[in-house]
Amino acid sequence: MTSEKIQRVGVIGAGIMGAGIAEVCARAHVDVLVFEQTRELAAAGRARILRSLDRGVSTGKITEREREQAAWRLRFTSDLGDFADRQLVVEAVVEDEKVKSEIFAELDKIVTDPNAVLASNTSSIPIMKLGIATAAPERVIGMHFFNPVPVLPLVELVTTLKTGSTVARRAEAFAADVLGKQVVRSSDRAGFIANALLVPYLLSAIRMVESGFATKDDIDKTMVLGCAHPMGPLALTDLVGLDTVKAIADSMYEEFKEPLYSAPPLLQRMVEAGLVGKKSGAGFYEYADKGRTIKK
């Protein structure tokens, strides 16, 4: 049982990250069941994945046949009860501890395999907070993928004080051997490795814009041309989603009470205004078709 290869994966949420995780699993020949709250959201999630698969074909990363097979391996449901036979579930819903905890509590009752991996893709919420929502915290682990999932090769694996070693081994083997990702291990504190370093930097860039210290274009240009970053901090904030960046900052602030993690008012106002970045069509920049930048 413990060495049984993971072939049936569940993904909860088909937003930016859930869609990406479902896509890489389907491309790795795994049976994937995706949960979305409604049929409309499921249809939008499927369309998002198909667009990404099409991009894979047009850029020569996958063949037409691989695209078709991956699409065929993807099924959608709005009933979490359908996840009973899943060997690995990756939760990728909104960065909200209450919403995630409720999902873990429900999932724990549904998934029967005692060695099943119940993973969260949370960017910042300590995994133990989700583990204690279940009766079996040894099954709960963090598997933090990076955006865009089909492109970026890393998974941060976050084990808690209670995560079982079999579960950790299964999760690591799946990420490395099945998905072909590089795995780094992090202890369980808000932000893990990547966001503990990245988010204060993004917030600092937003504070620079807020204070009028420099323009958004000059800030991004500085980091791209001067520091060889692939994109500047404000473009990256748009890509991640301002709502998600704010939620990550909030949970890191709650954990550490450090001013450098507190969300600046400009970020809060933009989230309230619905200017949450690329996925909404506008953030620090504007986007056509939620993709291409049309105004800088």
Ligand code: NAI
């Ligand atoms: P998103 O906004 O694109 O998608 C959010 C998903 O949550 C959607 O599927 C939505 O239907 C679902 N959802 C919202 N409220 C819900 C509720 N009450 N019950 C059930 N489902 C609900 O967000 P994104 O970016 O995909 O983020 C998802 C998770 O991935 C978050 O935990 C985030 O911190 C994490 N993450 C995000 C990254 C990024 O660059 N955007 C990178 C790595 C992790």
